Amino acid sequence: MKERDELHDRDFMGAATPPSNAAGSDRFTFDAARPRLALAALLAIPLAASAQGSGNADADGLLTNLPVTLFYAGFAAALLLYSLLQFARNRDRDYLEYAGFAFGTGLGHVAVGIAHGFAPDVQADNWATVAEPAGLALAGVSAAMFTREFLRTSTLVPRIDIALKTFAALFGIAFAGVFALPDSYPDTLVAGIGPAFALLAIGCGLHCRQLRAPGATLLVAGWSAMLVAAVLYLLAHSGALRAEGLTTHVMQFASALGMLTLALALDERTGANWRERAMRYADEIASLEHTIEALQASEQLLTQGMARRSLEIDALTERLQEGEQRFQETSHFDPLTGLANQLLLTDRIDQAIIRAKRHNTRTGVVLLDLDEFTAINDTYGREIGDELLKTVAQRLRSTVREQDTVARPENDQFVIVLEEVYDIDDLQRVANAATTAIGEVVLVKEQTFVLDAAMGCALSSNDACNATTLLKQAGKLMRRAKEGKRLHHRDGAHGIRQA
Incomplete structure (x- = not known):
């Protein structure tokens, strides 16, 4: 068992060490989420307290919206930091793509909260007007690539994979348009394709759930929450809803819930991969041990055969020596008297x-x-x-x-x-x-x-x-x-x- 564990550790060099038993594997998804939640709370609480302490007493909207926005920013920052640490440890590209998604989503919705949640009269040249579409477009590109890699659509569902690539290209065009097109066009493009992409991701997750892909259920739940956020953003952008107050809070909450659920889905998929690799290596080691046992048995049989052959050779040599001696006696000595001939x-x-x-x-x-x-x-x-x-x-x-x-x-x-x-x-x-x-x-x-x-x-x-x-x-x-x-x-x- 020691050699098996060492082989397993070498295979996952640089990756987070998988649990050593089945119960630990089942708890891994929940345990892996704890550092994110704790770090989000640790970042958000002091920021919210600072904002409340520095706000104007007569700005009721500011006291209500700023702590929520800052809490959301801290939560997104925690997810981003954890994803980067996971990528540094195991070099799984899904974590890097998820980090891009968390960064873009967090940046976009923080900008929404700042621009519409408690400062509706911002000027057009304010940074939030650029960060909002740029962050959401970047989140869309990363989300499309993340979904492709997470569900392995290039292998499992090639047609959906083409659609995901198309949405990634559209989000990329929107991101470039932030810096090249008039202000309203990138916002409109992001707001329009966001819900469609969320629906595609949900459909892709449902299809892969039928294929029993690990993490597909949580992926569906995560994109369902993101669909709510995308629909609210579309309605706010089209003027059907006011992009401030409760709408902003619900949008941020749905986005945070979606990011957390997607992170849990990624953890579940990673844990499943670890368990699959561990089982595969266990089977390989068992096969190797069986081969070694067979070789040892063959070696034992060969040794026994060689021992018998050695005894036969010794007996044959002894008979040859006896025959040679008899020949010498016959050829050099008189058989009657024993004297020399x-x-x-x-x-x-x-x-x-x-x-x-x-x-x-x-x-x-x-x-x-x-x-x-x-x-x-x-x-x-x-x-x-x-x-x-x-x-x-x-x-x-x-x-x-x-x-x-x-x-x-x-x-x-x-x-x-x-x-x-x-x-x-x-x-x-x-x-x-x-x-x-x-x-x-x-x-x-x-x-x-x-x-x-x-x-x-x-x-x-x-x-x-x-x-x-x-x-x-x-x-x-x-x-x-x-x-x-x-x-x-x-x-x-x-x-x-x-x-």
């Missing part, structure tokens, strides 16, 4: 040679080939052979350091890669330990086996050397050892035999 073995040897050159050490390779392992597979089955291979892998792994590598490049071959080897003796010690480990008795499913292996060793040099070279050298020596065993074996001495 041929691909990883080659990489490990090359990396070890690079590190050996950097640290001024050497890399050793021990190639072991189990004797007559094919025979045990054929005799005891593949399952027994796999268990023997697993046992050999575990024993070889236990004979080397953590940084060394044990690989199974082929079915019955094993390779040991030794890092940080300084001489052939270091390599020979590991080779002997590996041979001893392989030669220990193996028990598999109540079957006892004693294994033997042919072995070949190779040691890297400072010359150009790589994994392929070392493996070839070790393989050559291993085949030579295996061939030697075949030539010198004894009866009953085999590489793999059952104990």
